[in-house]
Amino acid sequence: MLFPLVRPALFALDPERAHRLTVRALAAWGAVGTPLGSSNSDAMSVEVAGLRFPNRVGLAAGVDKDAEAIDGFLALGFGSVEVGTLTPRPQPGNPAPRLFRLVEDRGVINRMGFNNGGLDAALDRARAAKRRGILGINVGANKDSADRIADYAYGVGKAAAVGDYVTINISSPNTPGLRDLQDPAMLGELLAQCDGARKGEWGRRPLFLKIAPDLDRDQIGAIVRTAIDGGVDALIVSNTTISRPATLKSRYAGESGGLSGAPLRDLARAKLTEVRDAAADALPLISVGGIDSADEAMRRLESGASLVQLYSALVYRGPGLARAMVRGLARAST
Numbered sequence: 001m002l003f004p005l006v007r008p009a010l011f012a013l014d015p016e017r018a019h020r021l022t023v024r025a026l027a028a029w030g031a032v033g034t035p036l037g038s039s040n041s042d043a044m045s046v047e048v049a050g051l052r053f054p055n056r057v058g059l060a061a062g063v064d065k066d067a068e069a070i071d072g073f074l075a076l077g078f079g080s081v082e083v084g085t086l087t088p089r090p091q092p093g094n095p096a097p098r099l100f101r102l103v104e105d106r107g108v109i110n111r112m113g114f115n116n117g118g119l120d121a122a123l124d125r126a127r128a129a130k131r132r133g134i135l136g137i138n139v140g141a142n143k144d145s146a147d148r149i150a151d152y153a154y155g156v157g158k159a160a161a162v163g164d165y166v167t168i169n170i171s172s173p174n175t176p177g178l179r180d181l182q183d184p185a186m187l188g189e190l191l192a193q194c195d196g197a198r199k200g201e202w203g204r205r206p207l208f209l210k211i212a213p214d215l216d217r218d219q220i221g222a223i224v225r226t227a228i229d230g231g232v233d234a235l236i237v238s239n240t241t242i243s244r245p246a247t248l249k250s251r252y253a254g255e256s257g258g259l260s261g262a263p264l265r266d267l268a269r270a271k272l273t274e275v276r277d278a279a280a281d282a283l284p285l286i287s288v289g290g291i292d293s294a295d296e297a298m299r300r301l302e303s304g305a306s307l308v309q310l311y312s313a314l315v316y317r318g319p320g321l322a323r324a325m326v327r328g329l330a331r332a333s334t
Contacts, residue, residue, distance in 0.1 A: 003318030003319065003320065006318075007318065010022070011103070014097070015099040015100060015108075016096065016097075016098070016099045023063070023064060023069050024068070025072075026069035026073060026076075027069040028072075029072045030069055030072030030073070030074070030075055030130075031072075043330070044056070044079075044329070046306060048284045048306045049206040049233035049284055050206060050233075051164055051165060051206060052134075053079045053080055053134050053307060054080075054132075054134070055077075055078075055079035055326045055329070056079065056297070056308060056326075057077070057079055057307075057308055057309075057310065057326050057329070058078055058079060058080035058082060058134070058136075058307055058308065058309040059078045059080065059309065059310060059311070059322070060082060060288050060309035060310060060311040061083065061085055061136070061167065061169065061210070062084075062085070062110075062112075062311055063311055063314070064081065065083065065084060065085065065086075065116045066083070066116055066117050066121070066122050066125070067083040067086075067123070067125045067137075068125060070131060070135060071129050071130050071131070071132070074131070074132050074133040076320075076322050077322040077326050078133060078310075078322045079133050079134060079326070080133055080135070080136060080164075080309075081133060081134075081136070082136035082137070082138050083122060083135070083136070083137055083138065084116070084122070084137055084138030084139060084140070084169070085114050085140040085169045085172065086116050086118070086119045086122050086138065086139055086155065087114050087118065087119065087139070087140050087141060088118070088119055088141075088142060088145075088151050088155055089118055089142050090116065090117045090118035091113075091114060091115065091118075091142055091144075093114060093115025093116075094111050094112060094113035094115070094174060098110060098111045098112050098113070098257070099111075100250075100252040100257075101315065102250035102263070103250065104250050105247075105248050105249055105261070105262060105263050106261050106262040106263075106292075106312075106313075107248070107250070107259060107261035107262055107264070107312065108259070108260050108261050108311075108315060109252060109253075109255045109256075109257045109258065109259050110260070111173075111255070111256055111257030112257075113143065113174045114140050114142075114143065114174070119139070119158055119159070122137075123137075123158060123159065123161075126162050126163065127162055134164045134165070135162075135163050135164050136163055136165045136167055136208065137159035137162065137163035137165075137166050138166075138169050138210070139152060139156060139159050139166060139167070139168060139169065140169045140170075140175070140178070141155075141178065143175050148181065149186075149189060149193055150193075152168055152190055152193070152194055153190075153194050153197040156168065156194045156197040156198050156207070157198070157200070160197065160198040160202065161200060161202060164205075164206070165205060165206040165207070165208055166198060166206070166207055167208040167209070167236060168190070168194060168207065168208070168209050168210065169210045169239070170182055170190070170209070170210070170211075171210050171211050171212035171238065171239035172240075172258065173212070173239070173241075173242045173258045174258060182212065182215070182219070184222045184223065184225075187223065187226045187230070188226050188230060191207075191209075191226065191227070191230030191232065192230065194207060195230060195231045206233040206234070207231065207232055207233050208232065208233060208234045208235070208236055209223075209227050209232045209234075209235055209236065210236040210239055211236070211237060211238055211239065212238055212239050212241070213237075213238035213239065213240075213241045213243075213264065213268055213289065214241055217274055217278075220271070220278050221278045224275060224279050225278075227283065228283060232283065233283075233284070234283060234284040234285065234306075235275060235279070235285050235286070236288060237268070237271055237272050237275045237285055237286065237287055237288065237289075237305075238271050238272075238288060238289055239288070240257070240259055240260045240264070240289075241258060241260075241264055241267055241289075242259070245263050260311060261290060261312035261313065261316070262292065262312075262313075264290045264312075265290025265291075265296070266290075267289070268287065268289025268290050268291075269299070269300070272285065272287050272300060272305060273303055273304070276303065284306040285304055285305045285306060286305060286306065286308070286309060287300035287301075287303075287305035287307070287308050287309070288309040288310075288311070291308050291309075291310055291313060292316070292317055292321070293328070294325045294326075294328025294332065295328070297325050297328075298328075298329060301329075310322065310325075
């Protein structure tokens with residue numbers, strides 16, 4: 001209710017600074033506050049990859065990169081929070097400015113470059129969280145790593161001891177060469193090493209794979225087959241896009257990086273359908289990209305997704321969006 005009053009002040013700030021202030025506020029609230037009433041119920045829960053999600057609406061990776069506000073985001077009504085992307089060693093990411101609001105288009109372009117304080121510090125915070133929901137940990141490779149596959153295996157092994165599931169992010173466009181790991185041969189090797197790393201005294205932690213929306217149908221088919229053979233438990237479809245719709249109006253439309261938000265909606269829908277057809281029910285799917293309402297979330301669920309995740313829509317719709325979507329989905333399903 002208050003967000004329309006606060007939004008002009010947030011939008012007057014540099015986007016990255018506004019983001020940092022928001023995460024810090026939610027971290028402080030999560031440490032001392034309580035959820036604003038529960039939007040969860042047994043009827044809204046769903047099992048995916050052997051995990052019971054309190055509801056189908058999750059927070060996508062990239063919002064809470066360093067696992068600072070897990071409890072705060074869960075208190076907003078999210079059934080799951082995916083933190084990261086986390087790399088083995090801290091890294092500053094790409095030079096600023098690297099985050100742009102495309103206000104006229106209700107979109108965002110980022111070229112953050114896996115900026116984070118490192119895996120160990122984030123995992124310490126994750127262990128301390130109350131976690132009234134599912135926690136996913138998204139891992140990546142350091143930009144200057146000599147062996148990126150080893151980075152992923154290391155990250156999976158560390159994160160599997162803490163998170164409810166671990167996501168391998170090989171689809172960011174902001175680390176040069178990272179998307180090459182989507183090649184089936186390289187992906188097969190990566191998954192083989194990560195499959196061993198995710199097993200321990202905790203059992204066999206579910207392993208998710210996040211892919212790019214800029215893949216063609218043949219590439220998608222090859223990745224899906226490799227993911228199934230490699231023991232992946234769910235696919236996240238999809239990351240940001242390097243494409244630029246001709247309809248963009250913002251003066252920032254030409255900035256390099258990954259585009260998300262409303263301009264990604266049509267592409268994200270199309271790729272969800274292509275992945276669904278290729279997977280043929282062999283893998284659960286999580287849809288991301290341009291989801292900003294319960295109606296859009298329902299459309300993704302009806303198109304084959306088991307869960308949805310939000311990111312850029314929060315910039316424009318505010319912190320009440322998750323709870324509103326969960327309640328909207330509940331009404332639609334009755």
